[in-house]
Amino acid sequence: xxxxxxxxxGVEHPIVGFNRSPAVVAAVTNAGGFGVLAxxxxxxxxxxxxxxxxxxxxxxxPYGVDLLVPSKFVAGDPDSLVASLxxxxxxxxxxxxxxxxxxxxxxVSPSVVDHSEVAAAITPNGAPALLDVAxxxxxxxxxxxxxxxPPSLVSRAKEAGVVVAxxxxxxxHAERQIAAGVDVLVAQGTEAGGHTGTIATMVLTPEIVxxxxxxxxxxxxxxxxxxxxxxxxxxxxxxVWCGSxxxxxxxxxAVQAIKDKFLAATSADTVRSPTRTGxxxxxxxxxxxxxxxxxxxxxxxxxxxxxxxxxxxxxxIDAAAQAGHEGALxxxxxxVGQVVGSFSDVRPAGEITxxxxxxxxxxxxxxxxxxxxx
Amino acid sequence: xxxxxxxxxGVEHPIVGFNRSPAVVAAVTNAGGFGVLAxxxxxxxxxxxxxxxxxxxxxxxPYGVDLLVPSKFVAGDPDSLVASLxxxxxxxxxxxxxxxxxxxxxxVSPSVVDHSEVAAAITPNGAPALLDVAxxxxxxxxxxxxxxxPPSLVSRAKEAGVVVAxxxxxxxHAERQIAAGVDVLVAQGTEAGGHTGTIATMVLTPEIVxxxxxxxxxxxxxxxxxxxxxxxxxxxxxxVWCGSxxxxxxxxxAVQAIKDKFLAATSADTVRSPTRTGxxxxxxxxxxxxxxxxxxxxxxxxxxxxxxxxxxxxxxIDAAAQAGHEGALxxxxxxVGQVVGSFSDVRPAGEITxxxxxxxxxxxxxxxxxxxxx
Numbered sequence: 136x137x138x139x140x141x142x143x144x145g146v147e148h149p150i151v152g153f154n155r156s157p158a159v160v161a162a163v164t165n166a167g168g169f170g171v172l173a174x175x176x177x178x179x180x181x182x183x184x185x186x187x188x189x190x191x192x193x194x195x196x197p198y199g200v201d202l203l204v205p206s207k208f209v210a211g212d213p214d215s216l217v218a219s220l221x222x223x224x225x226x227x228x229x230x231x232x233x234x235x236x237x238x239x240x241x242x243v244s245p246s247v248v249d250h251s252e253v254a255a256a257i258t259p260n261g262a263p264a265l266l267d268v269a270x271x272x273x274x275x276x277x278x279x280x281x282x283x284x285p286p287s288l289v290s291r292a293k294e295a296g297v298v299v300a301x302x303x304x305x306x307x308h309a310e311r312q313i314a315a316g317v318d319v320l321v322a323q324g325t326e327a328g329g330h331t332g333t334i335a336t337m338v339l340t341p342e343i344v345x346x347x348x349x350x351x352x353x354x355x356x357x358x359x360x361x362x363x364x365x366x367x368x369x370x371x372x373x374x375v376w377c378g379s380x381x382x383x384x385x386x387x388x389a390v391q392a393i394k395d396k397f398l399a400a401t402s403a404d405t406v407r408s409p410t411r412t413g414x415x416x417x418x419x420x421x422x423x424x425x426x427x428x429x430x431x432x433x434x435x436x437x438x439x440x441x442x443x444x445x446x447x448x449x450x451x452i453d454a455a456a457q458a459g460h461e462g463a464l465x466x467x468x469x470x471v472g473q474v475v476g477s478f479s480d481v482r483p484a485g486e487i488t489x490x491x492x493x494x495x496x497x498x499x500x501x502x503x504x505x506x507x508x509x
Numbered sequence: 510x511x512x513x514x515x516x517x518x519g520v521e522h523p524i525v526g527f528n529r530s531p532a533v534v535a536a537v538t539n540a541g542g543f544g545v546l547a548x549x550x551x552x553x554x555x556x557x558x559x560x561x562x563x564x565x566x567x568x569x570x571p572y573g574v575d576l577l578v579p580s581k582f583v584a585g586d587p588d589s590l591v592a593s594l595x596x597x598x599x600x601x602x603x604x605x606x607x608x609x610x611x612x613x614x615x616x617v618s619p620s621v622v623d624h625s626e627v628a629a630a631i632t633p634n635g636a637p638a639l640l641d642v643a644x645x646x647x648x649x650x651x652x653x654x655x656x657x658x659p660p661s662l663v664s665r666a667k668e669a670g671v672v673v674a675x676x677x678x679x680x681x682h683a684e685r686q687i688a689a690g691v692d693v694l695v696a697q698g699t700e701a702g703g704h705t706g707t708i709a710t711m712v713l714t715p716e717i718v719x720x721x722x723x724x725x726x727x728x729x730x731x732x733x734x735x736x737x738x739x740x741x742x743x744x745x746x747x748x749v750w751c752g753s754x755x756x757x758x759x760x761x762x763a764v765q766a767i768k769d770k771f772l773a774a775t776s777a778d779t780v781r782s783p784t785r786t787g788x789x790x791x792x793x794x795x796x797x798x799x800x801x802x803x804x805x806x807x808x809x810x811x812x813x814x815x816x817x818x819x820x821x822x823x824x825x826i827d828a829a830a831q832a833g834h835e836g837a838l839x840x841x842x843x844x845v846g847q848v849v850g851s852f853s854d855v856r857p858a859g860e861i862t863x864x865x866x867x868x869x870x871x872x873x874x875x876x877x878x879x880x881x882x883x
Contacts, residue, residue: 136879305777306850325699326709334776335700335709337731337740338847342776357711366711366740368879369872402708402716403679473712476680498743499876505510505742506870 149374361494523748735868
């Protein structure tokens, strides 16, 4: 297929595969798509090792990274910044999270990692250090999932010949991103997993296409098969940005407990909830959300306080769920879009990529038949 | 174009136009689409007159009706049924609605109609009387917007050779409708106006297509232009069921105050709220919703009590808004989907129909170019 995206990135299929697992990124790229590593949860050393590994796997084929880069950094010592944020978490919230862990009898995992995603994102030692690592590798695209990218990122990317992409959930976002110099807009509909707005992909995509001018627009949210990919192209997108579908891939690093819950879920089983990060993010609905919504439960805190409040608890829940712990399996959840209802088996990420591209092309050919003269 | 829907209904374009204005229904049908009258708010005499008028306008071309037919009727005297429902409305709710009218200084309209949509829907004199009227006219399709149609409706439609359609918001609904004998399933995504679920059209449509077998599936929600129509067909739909787009048509009977608010709205300005009927329904967000969500406001009642609570208040608000009353214009709202953000002018409904069909065909032809050999 040829679209503005395949031309810009030099790929065979206009399919971007966004995932935190280096093996998924490499598999999507090697199948003719374009893998993007969700890198914000990694330390600079981890990211360096992973990008080196991906580069070895893909043999010169292009891939990208996605970071949470705030438009402004908070000045000061990272440790004291994080400490001052922690001090803003009410003790009643800490007690509520502890009471949840107690109620579901969640054991303390000895393997809790001390790396805070919050610290990595907001402090000068965090995102810029990850950016330095990213630009040492032959990345072809850098995406920012946290609002408008700062001018320093855009100018550095332009110098390096790296495409800048950014996620938008409404028309105003797109206008800001275009003014900031973004090359590719990702129109992310409400049905997407993770942080997402309220406007559906069907409505948002053509709206963003109409203000993007010559910039390629990718559709994100609700896309996990060839029919949905063909629909995205019909809406005017130059390609698709898929996140959730890789959670049903063999290469994905999610624990098996999560993959099992995803395979059993329907499209009605997700919820857009602020209880995990402090901003509405779509995820699998479980007992975790019932508890937060029960009468007497505290209101979720704003980002980044809610994320800081719960990130260690989630490490304990994930570890216990993976070990088959009954209470942890009730709470266990992860970010995923409404397409989770279509997951029927776990397949190699390369096969998912090729199948989506083939089915899309077949569907487009079938559509041609609808308008053929009788 | 040829799809399973155009074959089934004998129409030129697979576009269903759903609206409460007889002139919109006739215009869509006369433009080669298929008009469906939203008839539940009418009395039997009104419906009879309107269907006669439509039949005259369309000169044998097909059209349909949509009713709210409950799967079971409540036995007993209609007047006493309505009275007993009214008695269940807490006085604090009545006082809150009155306080809203007072706060916004809404004048009492002398033209309030005594016909209750609730009474028409739930009582034996209501929906069955409307059904009797509908079947006296040459309707080609009957749709039920209120869950599974009762067996009496299905058998009567089959005898008369009338197609039965039904709206579904999740897979379980579709399974029930298929078991009840429905011929056409309308997969209605969360972005649609009116009563709607949480699953987006992009995800819901292929899911319903996969369980519908040979039955045509129409996509509803998020469809107001040719790109969105092409996307719906790409998802596997045999056509589109459009509601909101006609609210931007010349023939629509909405007051000008509402049309003006729609023209100014963005796709982010709708809300799925239970405050108008008691069930979540997407509508334009206004001061009405702010007031219901303010601290200390009562929780909305269930359907049909909430509808009974507010239906007269809305007649006063609509009348005052139409007269340019400042307070009423702040509250003024109506059911509409997220496509409201795309309304840029008021056009004839026939032009909207033809333009959507032409743009869809052109978009499908363009998609073919993406897969053409280089």
